[in-house]
Amino acid sequence: MPIRLSTLFLRTLREDPADAEVAxxxxxxxxxxxxxxxxxxxxxxxxxxxxxxKVEQIVREEMNRAGAQEVFFPxxxxxxxxxxTGRWTEYGDNLFRLQDRKKADxxxxxxxxxxxxxxxxxxxxxxxxxxxxxxxxxxxxxxxARPRAGLLRGREFVMKDAYSFDVTDEGLVASYHxxxxxxxxxxRRLGVEYxxxxxxxxxxxxxxxxxxxxPSPIGEDTFVxxxxxxxxxxxxxxxxxxxxxxxxxxxxxVVHDSPNTPTIATLVDLANEKVARADRAWTAADTLKNVVxxxxxxxxxxxxxxxxxxxxxxxxAKRAEVAFAPNDVEPATEEDFAKNPALVKGYIGPVKDGLAxxxxxxxxxxxxxxDPRVVDGTAWITGANIHEKHxxxxxxxxxxxxxxxxxxxxxxxGDPAPDGSGPLELARGIEIxxxxxxxxxxxxxxxxxxLDENGKLVTVTMGSYGIGVTRLVAVLAEANxxxxxxxxxQSVSPADVYVVAAGKDDSVYQTAEKLVADIxxxxxxxxxxxxxxxxxxxxxGDAELVGVPRIVIVGKGLEQGEVDLWDRRTGERxxxxxxxxxxxxx
RNA sequence: CGGGAUGUGGCGCAAUUUGGUAGCGCACCUGUUUUGGGUACAGGGGGUUGGAGGUUCAAAUCCUCUCAUCCCGACCA
Numbered sequence: 001m002p003i004r005l006s007t008l009f010l011r012t013l014r015e016d017p018a019d020a021e022v023a024x025x026x027x028x029x030x031x032x033x034x035x036x037x038x039x040x041x042x043x044x045x046x047x048x049x050x051x052x053x054k055v056e057q058i059v060r061e062e063m064n065r066a067g068a069q070e071v072f073f074p075x076x077x078x079x080x081x082x083x084x085t086g087r088w089t090e091y092g093d094n095l096f097r098l099q100d101r102k103k104a105d106x107x108x109x110x111x112x113x114x115x116x117x118x119x120x121x122x123x124x125x126x127x128x129x130x131x132x133x134x135x136x137x138x139x140x141x142x143x144x145a146r147p148r149a150g151l152l153r154g155r156e157f158v159m160k161d162a163y164s165f166d167v168t169d170e171g172l173v174a175s176y177h178x179x180x181x182x183x184x185x186x187x188r189r190l191g192v193e194y195x196x197x198x199x200x201x202x203x204x205x206x207x208x209x210x211x212x213x214x215p216s217p218i219g220e221d222t223f224v225x226x227x228x229x230x231x232x233x234x235x236x237x238x239x240x241x242x243x244x245x246x247x248x249x250x251x252x253x254v255v256h257d258s259p260n261t262p263t264i265a266t267l268v269d270l271a272n273e274k275v276a277r278a279d280r281a282w283t284a285a286d287t288l289k290n291v292v293x294x295x296x297x298x299x300x301x302x303x304x305x306x307x308x309x310x311x312x313x314x315x316x317a318k319r320a321e322v323a324f325a326p327n328d329v330e331p332a333t334e335e336d337f338a339k340n341p342a343l344v345k346g347y348i349g350p351v352k353d354g355l356a357x358x359x360x361x362x363x364x365x366x367x368x369x370x371d372p373r374v375v376d377g378t379a380w381i382t383g384a385n386i387h388e389k390h391x392x393x394x395x396x397x398x399x400x401x402x403x404x405x406x407x408x409x410x411x412x413x414g415d416p417a418p419d420g421s422g423p424l425e426l427a428r429g430i431e432i433x434x435x436x437x438x439x440x441x442x443x444x445x446x447x448x449x450x451l452d453e454n455g456k457l458v459t460v461t462m463g464s465y466g467i468g469v470t471r472l473v474a475v476l477a478e479a480n481x482x483x484x485x486x487x488x489x490q491s492v493s494p495a496d497v498y499v500v501a502a503g504k505d506d507s508v509y510q511t512a513e514k515l516v517a518d519i520x521x522x523x524x525x526x527x528x529x530x531x532x533x534x535x536x537x538x539x540x541g542d543a544e545l546v547g548v549p550r551i552v553i554v555g556k557g558l559e560q561g562e563v564d565l566w567d568r569r570t571g572e573r574x575x576x577x578x579x580x581x582x583x584x585x586x
Numbered sequence: 587c588g589g590g591a592u593g594u595g596g597c598g599c600a601a602u603u604u605g606g607u608a609g610c611g612c613a614c615c616u617g618u619u620u621u622g623g624g625u626a627c628a629g630g631g632g633g634u635u636g637g638a639g640g641u642u643c644a645a646a647u648c649c650u651c652u653c654a655u656c657c658c659g660a661c662c663a
Contacts, residue, residue: 014612014624015598019656039655094662111663145587145661153662199663209663220662317660434663466663504621537623555622564622 002516002526003495005542009046012542022218024477025150027486031545040147040155047546048473050494052158055472056137058189058491059160066182068133068162073115075139079105081114085445096141096155108141113442113464116163120460121448127167130450130460131175135162137469149218151474152430158470164463167452172461176208176437179465183212183433186467191489192475194432197223198232208437213429214475221429224411228421235322237411238418245377247395253354258390261346264289264311267390271381275392287311288380288394290348290358292332295324304336306348306358308382308402309371313409320408340364342385349383349391350400357385359403369406370396430475431468438462486547487569496524497585498548498568502536502555511578512554515563518582519552544568552581 010032019036020026028034033048044052060070079097082088088095088107096108109115116134124132140159147155164175180196187194192214199211211233213223225231256275261267264284271282289311296302305324307315320329337345342357342364350358350368358368374380376397384391394400414423440459443449449457473492480487488494497519501512509530516528527548529539536555543551543566551566553573562575565584576584 011596011613013597018592018598021657092661142662146657146659148657211663431663436663464663500622502622533621535621535623535625537621537625539624540622541624553622557622 002499002520002528003046005527005529006531008527012545020150022149022152022478023481024152024474027481027545027547028150028474028477031486031547034151036150038155040144040153042151042154042156042470047494051473051476051488051492052470054492054494055190055469055476056158056160059137059186059467059469062182062186062189063135063160063162065185066133066178068135068164068179068182070136071119071134072136072138073109073112073119075109075141077107077109077115079107081118081446082107085114085442087114094142094144096143109138110140110142111159111466112136112138112161113163113438113462114446117442117446117448117462120165121446124165125450127450127452127458130165130167131171132165133162133175133178134165135160135465149474151470152218153220154470157468160467160469162465164465165448165460166462167450167458167460169461172437172439172463176435176463176465179463180210180435183435183465183467187212187432189491190472190476191480191491192432192472193479195223195225195231195429197225197429198236199434210435211431212433212435214432214479215427215429216475216478217428218478219428219430221431222426223429224415224417224424224426226417226419226421226424228417228419230417230419230421230424232418234316234411234426235318237319237415237424239372239407239409239411240416240418240420241372242375244375244397247377247379247398250377250379250395250398251393253391253394253399255384255386255389255391257388258347259388261388261390263346267311267381271390271392282381284312285310286381288349288374288382289313290350290383291315292336292343292348293320293324294330294332294336295327296330297327303367304332304340304343305367305369305406306343307369307371307406307408308350308374309406309409310373311381313371313412315408316410319410320406323406323408340366342366344383344385344387347383347385347387347389349385349394350402351391351394352385354399356400359401361401368402369404370402371409372405372407373409374402430471430478432472432475433467434465436464438464481547484541485545488547488549490549493548494546495527495548496550498527498529498543498546498551500529500536500539500543500551500553500555502539502553503558504532508554508558511558515552515554515578515581519585522582522586524585550585552585 012032013030016026017029032045035043037043079088098106137160139156141156144155147153166172166175194212194214197211197213199209222234258270261270264287268282268284288308290306290308292306294304337343356362357364358366374396379393379395381390381392382394413426417424440461443460448460452458477486499516501509516526519526549568553564557563557575561578563578563581564573564575566573
């Protein structure tokens with residue numbers, strides 16, 4: 001049966017909703033696909049549900065083809081499994097927690113690693129049962145601090161989450177690639193542009209991890225890519241280490257007075273004024289900035305670390321977070337400085353009077369790490385650890401050393417790609433999928449073990465694979481639209497064909513009715529605008545807003561025995577004989 | 587959590603500066619009209635102006651508090 005606009009639960013809006021910012025959000029609301037129920041929580045109307053079901057079906061088919069089996073967990077879960085893995089607390093405020101009448105703790109699941117792990121543990125106990133891949137398509141709940149852009153970042157959203165279970169590391173890699181391949185097929189079928197970027201595994205633990213990002217200016221994730229095809233999250237970019245340089249011609253380090261130079265900019269100005277060189281001017285890149293960070297371990301122990309990096313670069317908070325995980329990272333506070341008088345704020349450097357200050361062998365004992373660009377032989381202007389004094393030509397490998405490397409400086413456009421494939425450019429993307437080799441973290445925490453062929457208990461290794469289904473609907477809407485409305489790819493359109501009956505004669509509606517039936521008999525689904533009292537302009541406007549890519553207009557062409565085929569994407573309209581219309585649509 | 591903005595019928599807005607008892611467009615209902623680009627006309631229903639307290643003869647408007655939403659940032663598989 002066709003979807004009839006005369007009875008469809010739909011009210012299109014002429015104006016953009018005031019609370020919507022991005023185009024996909026405005027259009028999905030205006031065209032009657034979704035309604036906001038609460039911040040970051042949306043109701044799906046019939047048209048929206050149809051699109052969501054199309055996306056889900058494609059995901060389902062490719063998951064099944066990849067050998068994964070569908071299950072369905074509750075969204076409402078008890079606390080205990082999440083307590084066992086530490087995530088009841090680790091998830092923090094983002095977790096929706098609630099209590100039943102007996103005051104027992106529950107949560108609305110933000111993700112289901114624990115439950116899948118326990119389910120497999122519940123039923124399986126032999127290596128013969130593995131490998132195994134399971135998945136579900138289900139609502140997830142995260143109490144986001146700031147939901148935004150409609151479906152893009154909601155507090156309730158639909159996710160396909162899959163998990164693989166293997167005995168061996170090689171098995172895990174195979175399962176991982178089966179999912180990764182399925183993802184590529186899914187996004188190709190959906191017509192979604194994507195790039196695969198190397199990602200950091202973050203709080204999920206485990207090792208190998210890749211993100212599928214859909215490039216978009218409204219994306220929340222910044223990634224880098226090179227002309228040679230390298231792509232990665234900024235967190236995952238490894239800085240290219242320059243070769244060591246000779247320093248036999250570099251003059252000995254000299255301390256200069258540098259009053260009122262607490263910042264890099266003021267220091268560079270002073271250097272050019274008082275310590276001018278013949279060959280070129282000093283720049284921020286000649287200075288070594290020593291940033292003091294406070295690390296807090298999971299046990300709550302606080303310690304300081306100093307990181308030296310070229311003065312023209314800032315610390316990237318996300319890269320720092322990754323580099324120092326599982327510790328929390330924050331800038332050192334006044335209190336930290338007060339407790340460590342060896343650190344002369346604004347004038348921090350690795351040596352004072354030729355003796356090491358920073359580093360575990362230094363007088364302060366504070367750990368000292370360097371940006372990878374600070375290689376042996378490079379000379380720097382840096383703090384002298386004396387108020388209002390800096391040292392010039394301090395050479396790494398000659399005058400100072402460090403305890404190690406900290407690759408936490410910001411990545412900039414033009415930086416070389418780690419694999420030598422050219423200069424990096426920065427781009428924005430929306431995360432639409434994520435594949436992880438989790439390893440044994442969850443299996444260990446929840447004691448998922450099977451007997452191997454020798455009758456020995458071995459811990460299972462797992463992978464976790466997510467696709468944001470409702471987010472994909474928003475991504476598709478964002479990428480497929482014009483100023484008139486949505487333009488769905490055929491693969492997810494709420495119907496295959498949209499038939500507009502334009503006219504007032506009953507004969508127009510009778511003919512359209514027959515045509516709709518014929519189209520459906522040919523196996524295509526139809527949305528049929530059968531509203532008799534609505535003017536053609538309104539019908540055309542709604543057709544464009546709703547965005548079914550193929551539209552058939554039944555109206556005044558009937559006098560010549562013709563109907564119009566209207567391509568929503570190109571705007572092209574052409575008249576064809578009524579009898580051949582169905583054949584042309586197929 | 588920090589910064590900014592906004593809360594007025596279902597939706598989008600005006601009236602707030604200068605207090606006088608709420609108005610416009612869309613949507614909705616009735617009738618006539620129109621039917622290939624959001625027809626036209628007439629009539630109609632619907633709002634205790636986010637909430638609480640205060641000032642005043644009188645509060646959407648002024649004051650205090652509070653709640654909510656949106657945007658930027660922080661945060662975030």
